[in-house]
Amino acid sequence: MDLFLQTLLNGLLIGGVIATFSIAFQLTFGVLHVIDFAVGAWVVLGGYLAYYMAAFLGIDGFLVMPMAFVLFGAIGYLMGPMIYNVRNSRTARPELMALALTFGIFTLLRGGMLTVWGFNTHSVPTALSGHSIMIGPVTVPLIRVAAASFAVLIAGGLFFFLFRTRYGLAIRATAENRQNAALMGVNIRRLSANVYGLYAGITAMSGVLMGGIYSVNPEIGLRYTLFAFFVAVLAGLGSLGGALVAALLLGVIEAFVATYGGASYSHLAIFATLFLVLLVSPRGILRRGL
Amino acid sequence: MTAQAPAPGDQPILFVRDVHKHFGGIQAAAGVDLEVGRGEIAGLIGPNGSGKSTLFNLVAGMETPDRGQILFDGHEIGGKKAYTIARLGLARTFQIPALFENMTVSGNLLAAAAEGHWHGAQQRADETLALLHLEPVANNRASDLSGGQQKLLEFGRVIMRQASLILLDEVTAGVHPNIRKIILEAIARLREQGTSFFVIEHDMEMVRNVCDRIIVMDSGRVVTSGAFEDIVQNSEVMQTYLGRPQ
């Protein structure tokens, strides 16, 4: 029973961790209609920023998070219009060209990081790393709780922003239909810059947490991209609430299969689940996808 | 509404009885009854949201009716796949042109004939291009056409189907008078060959000139049908229809 509870908690926290880098990703698809291959690169960049801040200035990972948001938010803001232009160009398959563009960005960033920062694996120290508390028989790792809370906070914040503010309304109108947005007087290019910047900033922040929980090297980005994609599709593309549910589902499946079925089957189970869910419910588990 | 389907031979080309369809809480078709006779051009009018497009989708196989009977040329087609119905000889246009955008204009025509009417397709495509005055743009990408030309091409694809019944969804809406003229000539030509038409149209002038009979829909039901002049004289119907601008 204790192991069962611990497994459940592990699963929920793995899900929370996956959610941290998957939620903002929904924004790019929902609003910009772009599948961003570079999501993993933003995660890794955030991790590196935190690593260097800690190694040279001794700044705690959590304090680096706002820095990561500002820095990579600004970079994303500058890149947003380029991605928007490709996505809305008059080529035969603009959505594919946008995907290829983000794949190119991902490859460029990965190659750049390998060249500049080398190949070693680093770890980001944070105030909560390695600390845990006991609740009854269950060990609760605090950094993962922080990550899961971050995910919930971001999801809630984005939800509030999109559904309770005027600018959020503009974003949703744009997502729905560009003509609507133009009629409302929304500057779509600026909006896409803002959205991509917001997404890149949030994702880089989650990268700080990933560096604290796991470790950072330039080659692990693809793993995050893979999971962000899977969560997005399982959730229904563009669905924020779905992303939380989907991430938790993946986490719980991984934990239970690893604990009770054999860890080597855990990823087989995750991918098979995703595949089957898609066949049964093509727009994600909550059937809310675009 | 328990009328039996008419015997083959003198049966109408399209026979719709008690067809229902709802989307969520919206009843888009609430017991539709209508017929389109052989060689007839039937016009379908009604306010926006009255269920005209849903009816087209039900007949063409894009939607499955909740219940009811749809006979096309004696075949039960309710809930059948769109391509099956198309192969039986029913063709349709879409309200928003649904072209094969990355194919050439002649490619669009040939693709329309690819299933079931392939023999002599190239020659018929050339004839259709000539009929619709699309020869100069035959090798252009469909997406590069003007709006009016897109309507023409959409109509051209339907011609290539050599269909016995053609559903036209606002095929002349918003097009230049010259293009409308080309379309009307083509309709007349096909009619001579015995093709039946079922037409959604908002333009009363067009309805008057082209349609043999008018069917009026409102709130998912057929309200009335008859000759254009009769319908116009029935002020209640016109109130329903014209009283709600589109």
Next chain:
Amino acid sequence: MAQTMKNRWAGLLLLVGILVVLALLPVLVNNYWLRVATGALMWAGLACSWNMLGGYAGYINFGHSAFFGIGAYATAILMGADFAVPFLATIPIGMIVTALFAVVIGAPTLRLRGAYFAIATWAFAEVLMQFATVVDFTGGTGGIGLPPFLNERFFYFAMFAAAVLTYFLTWLLFERSRFGLKVKALRDHEPAAEAMGINTSLVKLQTFVLSAVVASVFGSIFAYWVTFINPKSVFGGDITDQMVVMVLLGGLGSLWGPAIGGVALFFVNRLIWMYYGDTAFYIAILGAAIILVVLFLPNGIAGLFARRSGKSGSVLDTVLGRLLGSRQGGRS
């Protein structure tokens, strides 16, 4: 008219010229470049197989490596001591196994659209990779070796034959027959294609199976050529990624686009790899190259040579448009 005829003859002459050069390549270059050419032919063929579904039918398959891998494993397992099947016999068996998988997977998956289809196929490829990793008959994660056959010319001509057949088949089916018309029609507007009597589910499935089977042939030859495979090396996502990028660079949905993209990317990769090989810098160069092509050659390299008609802009237009950001299409 005379102009088109002339162009057609020039094109044919060019094609024959290329084929002659390729056929004579083994006596023209050394073994290393022959090996590179073998790889380039393989990638040109794989890119073409991906383009069948991705370019002609508009379904983006992110798990195409699954079929490459099935072909490779079929050959590796069948040529092993347990079965000792001769190499050429493993190819059709691999094709049959691949076709079965493709039908079973394709029928339900092809109901999905856009990104959902793309990621469902990715998940499928990951399932196969994980499966090959955890079971024993594939050699597990440690991989599986094949009896080495050290004749580089055999593999060159095997890839050459497979690639030529692939392109001929593509030309015949997608450019010269009504099957191609149906496929392109459903790509551009599926409901309209249905309304034209086209059984889109069937046509999609046929295309999916065809593209899968072609990939499996290359997988079979690849396994025997490289003599060692493991789950990552044949099921890995980077294999599909490369095919996708090659097709996009070359020109999506065109016959020669994948060949141009495949050969160009593979050669550029190998050249950068040769000269910058002791650093990871070539990865960054590759990424920059992809970005530049997307920004400035959105119709792929093949688009540079395509006949421009109607209102489609010139390359210069596109370049200027991208730089000045003035092109805002209305398509969503």
Next chain:
Amino acid sequence: MPKKDVSFSRRTFLGGSALALASGTISMPFVRTARAQAATFKAGVITSLSGENISGGNLTKNGYDLWAEAANEKGGVEVGGERFMVEMFYGDDQSNPATGADAAERLIVQNEVDFLLGPYTSGSTIAVQPICQKYQVPMISGSAESPNVWLAKPEFNFGIIPSVDTTSGQSLGVLAALSNPKAKTIAVIGVNEPFSKETGEGFQRGAKEAGLEVVAYELVPASGDLTPVMSKIAALNPDIVAVGGHEEPLINVIKTSKSLNYRPKALIMHYGVTNPAFAEALGADANGTSGVAVWLPTVPYKDDLFGTAQDYVARAQAKFGHEPDYTEAACSASGLVFADAAKRLGKKPSLTPEDRVALKDAIADTDITTFYGPIKFEKEGDHYHDNIQPVPVVIQIQDGKTVAVGPKEAAAAEFIYPLPSWK
């Protein structure tokens, strides 16, 4: 495109190759490379310089480069009283066996190397072996620890490091003997990837031989989250946890177990622990972790080129800024094996095909002692052409430093057992 002087500076290499890229692109395929004026021995290095194994790949490159540099400082490799410089050529296998084979073919055909220095990964090594066979070029591998590498009896391939099945198992016997009170139970985690899985299997066999009860044997996917497995193991509470994996999962094992506040009495890992990046990434949390090494900076061996093991360490430290680990050492020793065989063979560069076959035979007869230890290749059996001379040493990280703790005769410090809890 031969480089006349042997310089490993990245900048000159980049600059030179940019020129070469401009001038050589067109002519390259059809023109054979012009020969350098002074005869040199050409060494081809195949390893992972990008992709997931980039970390280990660079370690092998470090080791190989260090030998070439040392040899060239003395004027090169001595043959018949004359010295010949060593020229290095690199081929990145992109962590992918097929590219490894491409790289081998390129180095042999294009660069006309006289011998190869083998890849980091076993997969690449297996894919390259047939190419070596085809061109009859010997390859000395300073890494590639999977037993699969030697099963096919590769005629032209030689391994410096004992394959992992011989070392990981033995280390548990050492560990069990050191533990006090004596350890009884063990859990084994293997990352399900080449090498790591075989390490896990080696641990499992070794545990049985050492009389330890294996309470759990878990294979985890390469990118899996480790909390479920660690929780499960924590519940079983074995005395020892043994892990087979590369650096990144090893770091994650420690971080995960700490975040779950679980610490076994001993934690042993194979490979990666001795890579300085491991201790650097984990800081104080790395302390107490044990590992298996076939070579340590403290071993009492020496040779003419590098001097003592400690001299070697000093040289590596100066060049790379960190203590070398056993992979780097074994890679440097690979060069010594070549130099010794070439000297015995007595053929000047460049080697003819017949010379290379003779070189292969000469390497097979190697029987030398280097700073790395004794080197002698098996002539038959499952470890054909592998050097299984080195005895695995169990090390433990103490105060951020790697120290030998067993077996007794090699121990430089007390084995800390049981490990204190995290708090």
